[in-house]
Amino acid sequence: MKKLLIENVKIITMEGEDIIIPKGYIYIEDNKIVKIKEGVYEGERDGLEVIDGNGCVALPGFINCHTHVPMTLLRGYGEGLPLMRWLNEKIWPFEARLTEEDIYNGALLGIIEMIKSGTTSFIDMYFREDAIAKACKMANIRGFLGSPIIGDMWERQMDETLRLFDEYKEDELVKIFIAPHSPYTCSFETLEKVGEIARNYKLPVHIHIAETKDEVNIIREKYSKTPAEVCKDAGLYDENKVIAAHCVQLNDDDIMMIKDYDFTVVYNPQSNMKLASGAAPIVKMMENGINVALGTDGASSNNNLNMIDEMKSASLLQKLTYSDATALSAYDTLKLATVNAAKAVGMEDKLGKIKEGYLADIILIDFNKPHLTPPTDIYSNIVYSANGSEIKTVIINGKTVLKDYKILFTNEEEAILKANQSFIKVIERLK
Ligand SMILES: [Zn+2]
DSSP: OOEEEEEEEEEEOSSSTTOEEEEEEEEEETTEEEEEEESOOOSOOTTEEEEEOTTEEEEEOEEEEEEOGGGGGGTTTTTTOOHHHIIIIIIHHHHTTOOHHHHHHHHHHHHHHHHHTTEEEEEEEOSOHHHHHHHHHHHTOEEEEEOEEOGGGHHHHHHHHHHHHHHHTTOSSEEEOBEEOOTTTSOHHHHHHHHHHHHHHTOOEEEEESOSHHHHHHHHHHHSSOHHHHHHHTTSSTTOOEEEEEOTTOOHHHHHHHTTSSEEEEEOHHHHHHTTOOOOOHHHHHHTTOEEEEOOOOGGGTSOOOHHHHHHHHHHHHHHHTTOTTSSOHHHHHHHHTHHHHHHTTOTTTSSSOOTTSBOOEEEEEOOSGGGOSOSSHHHIIIIIOOSTTEEEEEETTEEEEETTEESSSOHHHHHHHHHHHHHHHHHHHO
């Protein structure tokens, strides 16, 4: 049995705003947190891996609830266009020229970036999820992966989802979701079929809904309904767990409607601001009891996969939108990236908190930094002052993957080089 001890550490449990252990230890056996306690560890030290957490704050790892991880290769590509033109003229032609190797290289690059900024799980939607799954296994990160179901090829794509589901159904780290791209890129019949398959196989549904006003207009013209209504009428929400990215343009009726379902809204503030999609009515959704989690979206519309950076934007944009400095507090913002995100993936009894019996997905934030001094309000320091560069150590499923700022599972420089080479090759293919 593998035993790991993190000692001399301040522990943010995420069990409640006041439940902080000022100095204590976390004892882990295999992949589970066995004991959390204030004070000094006095048990057996033989065969124990010890991490000194002095000066650090332990926090549950972040769960990035919406991304397209290989899109790191498109970082900065096709800047300055509105969403529909950006997709049609830049993103989709580039993506059509990606090989499986490129997707692996882009995914590994994104995973390294995420781990170095404290992310221990992510929900992904991209082609060739098998390559992304391999990168997850290599890096020992949790991936909730869904191949996009989009356009006319939906039957083949659905088969691909079921094939991957079969391959990974026993896997500890990789879980397969079903991922219809959106109500404007899937037919009504496709959405109906996805709903049915999701129910039959108990697959969570990961989708984009109501990202832009353009989408709302396209759907209104076709169906005389809102995007959220179309998905509901197709039976997509019935008995299914739904993880809906964006939801920027939900109206009040939509909000009242989705609250009756097992529905998580994934807020992607930086992507929404960058593509001028708008500000999602997160405060209103939360007041109505809707589960809200946080995502970065792909690196092409963000342009990074940094959840600390995203939390700051998340909170500030709500304050600005509602002209209310008390809107979306630092602690509530941290919940979007941990507790609420764990609920989104159906693992609220295993992830999102530092708690005995929970899985050991833990990050250590080094507070010995000028920009985190003094630690007057620890939540505000993490959400508004940190930038991700303070993530010193990351443990996923009981295994240390980042130690003293260093990635342990691969050669980081080589991964950067390979991703750069993939980008150059795609540009060549576009000529
Ligand atoms: Zn997206």
